[in-house]
Amino acid sequence: MTETLAATAALQERWDAVMMRNYGTPTLALAHGAGCRVWDVEGRDYLDLVAGIAVSALGHAHPAIVEAVTSQVRRLAHTSNLYIHADAVRLAERLVAALDVPGARVFLCNDGATANEAAVKVALRAHPDRRHFVAAEKSFHGRTLGALALTGKAAIREPFAPFGVDVTFVPYGDADALREAVTPTTAAVFLEPTLGEAGVVPPPDGYLAAARTACDNTGALLVLDEVQGGIGRTGAWFAHQHAGVAPDVVTVAKGLGGGLPIGACLATGAAADALQKGDHGSTFGGNPISCAAALAVLDVIEQDQLLQHVREVGQQWAGALAAVDGPLVTDVRGRGFWLALVVEEGSAGAIETAAREAGFLVNAVAPDAIRLAPPLTLSSAEADTFTAALPTILDAATRAVSVGS
Numbered sequence: 427m428t429e430t431l432a433a434t435a436a437l438q439e440r441w442d443a444v445m446m447r448n449y450g451t452p453t454l455a456l457a458h459g460a461g462c463r464v465w466d467v468e469g470r471d472y473l474d475l476v477a478g479i480a481v482s483a484l485g486h487a488h489p490a491i492v493e494a495v496t497s498q499v500r501r502l503a504h505t506s507n508l509y510i511h512a513d514a515v516r517l518a519e520r521l522v523a524a525l526d527v528p529g530a531r532v533f534l535c536n537d538g539a540t541a542n543e544a545a546v547k548v549a550l551r552a553h554p555d556r557r558h559f560v561a562a563e564k565s566f567h568g569r570t571l572g573a574l575a576l577t578g579k580a581a582i583r584e585p586f587a588p589f590g591v592d593v594t595f596v597p598y599g600d601a602d603a604l605r606e607a608v609t610p611t612t613a614a615v616f617l618e619p620t621l622g623e624a625g626v627v628p629p630p631d632g633y634l635a636a637a638r639t640a641c642d643n644t645g646a647l648l649v650l651d652e653v654q655g656g657i658g659r660t661g662a663w664f665a666h667q668h669a670g671v672a673p674d675v676v677t678v679a680k681g682l683g684g685g686l687p688i689g690a691c692l693a694t695g696a697a698a699d700a701l702q703k704g705d706h707g708s709t710f711g712g713n714p715i716s717c718a719a720a721l722a723v724l725d726v727i728e729q730d731q732l733l734q735h736v737r738e739v740g741q742q743w744a745g746a747l748a749a750v751d752g753p754l755v756t757d758v759r760g761r762g763f764w765l766a767l768v769v770e771e772g773s774a775g776a777i778e779t780a781a782r783e784a785g786f787l788v789n790a791v792a793p794d795a796i797r798l799a800p801p802l803t804l805s806s807a808e809a810d811t812f813t814a815a816l817p818t819i820l821d822a823a824t825r826a827v828s829v830g831s
């Protein structure tokens with residue numbers, strides 16, 4: 427067990443008293459961060475290989491984000507959607523350029539779930555006579571009701587059913603099953619380019635292309651949920667760009683604002699014009715502060731050549747992790763800075779705890795997977811410190827697992 431010290435225990439007690447019980451009580455309370463390091467309320471520091479679930483793309487307190495946000499909050503914090511502000515337009519232009527599809531249009535929102543809600547409405551407007559969707563088993567698209575309807579984890583979806591849309595779930599990665607499920611009544615196919623919350627599980631080669639073909643055959647929209655994988659996480663602006671597949675709709679959020687809340691739904695072709703005046707909206711979506719942060723993220727990714735950095739360091743790191751000689755780890759999967767150590771079933775929690783005690787934040791995303799989704803700014807030397815510490819972490823976790831069983 428991680429030793430729980432006084433400041434953490436006091437916060438946990440207050441949390442338990444006032445917070446809804448939808449999260450378990452977290453065992454770590456963070457106070458501040460700088461670069462790829464964070465400090466807890468006891469003053470202990472960690473190398474952050476989680477980045478707030480693939481969010482803090484430039485690490486913590488990056489000067490470009492600090493400057494962009496503070497100067498914007500001094501000028502104008504909020505406009506609502508009644509007025510234009512230049513950064514929202516600039517951000518939409520940048521996102522369309524990164525998608526590299528002329529004529530694409532953008533809806534700015536607040537987070538991943540609301541980006542997917544917008545995508546659902548785009549699909550329903552593009553196909554007013556269709557109410558059927560296809561999505562993947564084990565997928566995650568968010569907690570609001572539209573996004574939840576498409577989420578392939580029955581345990582979190584079913585208590586809130588029914589949803590008013592008809593969804594067929596197919597095993598992720600099985601192109602035949604997908605082809606069979608898509609019919610002329612299907613409005614859209616929703617897929618993650620790699621399953622994120624299910625443990626960073628990439629599909630077999632050709633899967634996204636097969637989904638594209640199935641959609642083309644029936645007119646269904648291909649919606650790719652890049653909320654976790656987009657904005658450089660895999661070493662491309664969008665994860666689907668590695669597969670050379672052109673989606674009709676793409677959603678992004680997590681890494682976009684570098685820690686400030688923002689999401690976006692991008693639509694191309696006819697889907698770009700599916701939403702008409704009055705069809706959708708958000709009071710806070712694309713607010714000036716979040717847009718300023720997002721523009722700073724995109725600028726730094728470009729100026730510091732972080733896409734190339736993530737591709738190169740990610741590949742070396744995955745190779746080095748796979749070569750680590752230690753118990754429990756059976757495989758390494760993923761791409762760029764979106765990796766998972768595949769570990770013996772049930773050992774992930776003990777590995778996360780042992781890593782924390784050794785000064786590293788990692789995420790036991792599944793009982794058999796440790797997710798690594800660090801800031802895109804993680805240096806190769808920082809990545810190496812984790813690789814070097816891993817055998818000791820695994821030994822400690824092995825002892826904990828055998829004591830526990």
Ligand SMILES: *Cc1c(COP(=O)(O)O)cnc(C)c1O
Pocket residue numbers: 537538539540542566567568569618622623651652653654655679680
């Ligand atoms: C995190 C996530 C979401 C939901 O994003 P929120 O900002 O938590 O609403 C949706 N889709 C994917 C793939 C995600 O990883």
